[in-house]
Amino acid sequence: MTEFFRIERPTFDPASGGAVFGYRLNDLAFTEKLVLPTGASESAAASPAFEKLLGLTAIVLGVSYFKLRAPFAIQAPDIALNAAERAFVIDVYENGMGEFYARNALTRFGKLELAAPHDPEEHKPAPDLPNRTLLPIGGGKDSLVSVDLLTHTGQPFTPFAVNPKGPILTSVEAIGTPPLYVTRTLDPEMIRLGQETGYYNGHVPSTAINSMIASLCALLFGYDQIVLSNERSASEGNVMFDGRETNHQYSKSLGFELLTADTLANATGGALKYFSLLRPYSEARIASLFTKEQKFDAVFSSCNRNFRLDGNDGPLWCGECPKCHFVFLIFAPFMAKDRMLRIFGRNLLDDPANEQSFRELAGLTGQKPWECVGEILEAAACFYTLTRHADWHEDAVVRAIKTDLFAQYGEEKLQRAMAECLTDSHDHHIPPALAAKVAAYAV
Template identity: 40%
Template sequence: MTAFDKHQVACFRFVRCDFAADTGVARLVYAFDHGPEMVETITVPGAPFNLSPERAAAVQRALQLLHLIAGVSYYKAGVPDTVAIEGYAIDAETAALVESIYLHGLGEFAYRNGLNLRGRFRLPVAGEVSPAPTLGLQSHALVAIGGGKDSLVSIEALRRAGVDETVTWIGGSQLIRACAERTGLPTLNLGRALAPELFELNRQGAWNGHIPVTAVNSAIMVLAALLRGVDQVVFSNERSASYGSQIPGTGEVNHQWSKGWAFEQAFGRHVQRYVAADLLYYSLLRPMSELAVARQFAKTDFYDAHFSSCNRNFHILGERPVNRWCGVCPKCHFVFLALAPFMSKARLVRIFGRNLLDDLDQAGGFDALLEFQDHKPFECVGEGKESRAAMATLASRPDWKEDALVKRFCNEILPQLDLAELALEPMLELQGEHRIPAALWERVREDFAA
């Protein structure tokens, strides 16, 4: 293999994609210039799939959309100015959606690498679009689970609302599997194997960094839903996900853009219009803040020994689960802080194994969450105002106020804040746009507001 020079790459090619109904394996093929093909595979259990012509056509549309979105993992290695699609043509609407995903979903990647991607990724438009047919899909939800508190809140809310659901995850995480099995619901483990050539390119100095993985996972689950003939793909992204880090001199950069409302709205609308009219894509938690989700999760201890939001346990090259919580990353900091107002101190310390708020060495990490002398971390954490409200709440409670970081907050940070903006209750209100089906929203709204 010729050495890869990211500065000399001229073209990124979407070579082809195919799906074998007898094995349930999709192949997504990419290449740079005339270099070797990079083949990613997606495996959907349940083969062989017997598809009507209409559903097979929808599967092909979903496969092409997945091919385009998943290509972001490979395109970013060279970020060339020219992009080619071989084997099929796309319309202007599809091109606009995918271009938006690459531009905004690679925002953190571009910022960290000092790149300007605006106007750089442009897809060739050659096809016409046809409205998607109604396929007669059965009423059933594939619910994404990531092992953290949010998806478990969704799963239990759907259970109480009487929605048939299958708990679904992508990849080989044993932590997520254990969490999924704890639900007692049907499970579906989708396989994703990245092309090994990508890791070789990274070793040779390719551009590297964060990608919009939720966008990729969403497209994988839409394909799986069509193959299984079900009508809902459900994620658990809350209102807070729409707000990024405010970087001085740069503006907003959102680490979790593909968990935000702009992506959900555009992707969900596109799937219904152009893939399958009766396939619904939505986040059940969109009207909630992170704090509201934390309050909901704290109502039961059923998952206390099973869930983990610590990203150090989830890694592209495999898990390193020494403990479910490392206790020092932004996710551990935020989840600890968000849960603290809603559960007993003893229970929270039992979950994490220690009291993170009584350790002055962790001050810098919590300062970033509070947006005090630092910007919000590039992680899936709540807004700064939520962290400030949670910390202010703990400062008023006898069992927390003597802890080192709470005491420091009272002495150094609280005097600089507007007390009117620190109230917890307004942050727990359900508000904002969402794509939850109206009849379901009526059932879960009461549940969430209780």
């Protein structure tokens, strides 16, 4: 039997806020559910734009079930797609799943077949959306820098999250603006099978998933833009596999952002915008901006390992994973040492056990970790700054790697790299008026 993955027609009930998504993987059936806030306009829920976005959302959410067997045939018999939407779907299932394929040694690039009816209509009627921003909050430094930028530029926004927990909840409480939350319930049978022999498991493009869910809320509750907090280094990949660069952060990359922006705009007649407010910035530049505000110090976390169910049942930072190490490294050049130690609980640069992890981040050994960390040269440049920094130059890890760092890169290259980290890029598509206001504040 030829294996296949089929995406059924989704349904949405505006009265309850419930959306139901059905999938079939060979002889297996799965159901996923979303619960959106109630009170959505029935006319918005019945609009062609919402119907289009609901279908695209069903397809993107499907990656969680597709990955169990990763068949070559994908079917969406009840969801019509135009040529651009087909390209978007294939990109999600190819490049969006690139890490999953690489880590499971599956060759799928250029080999997937998508069967779906053709939608001849290129543009949908434009709904009337107010000038408001839906801002996904991840609980880490990046979205909180976006909060600060939007606040100081006078742009009204609503915090948004899917299945909020831990640092998301504590961060939103500190923001002080009423949020919009969505509950997502995965089929428990999919989760169970993912642990069994004969089925695959691994990374899925969560930013793509959450962005599509956000698009449904934007139409139903009246937001004309979804503002992401993805930095420019998210576009750097991890390894080459099956003839392509694979990127843990592909769905945060500029290329995918542009593709998603076009898809959402075309589905809504140009009414819905989608862009990252932090795209001009390196991770180091974002860290420098974070230091402007202290009210989030005790509530935020970028540590995936310790993403707690609530904010009070353990440390926000494990101090052991590559993500903790990278965030500590990029904060160190810009933040007072006593403030750093209050946030992280200890000095991660003065523990010899962390040396191997920091070497990987700086490109001195191994590959770039499969984590949401910045560019290798950026990490090396931050280390270079620390070798000359009164607060950090005597710490164990800094002393241990200094000689190899200088030998591999040279001081001139590291100096130039640090300067580039602090120079804003023009490669973004933030609306010009907002970009000018942000640039004026972020000097």
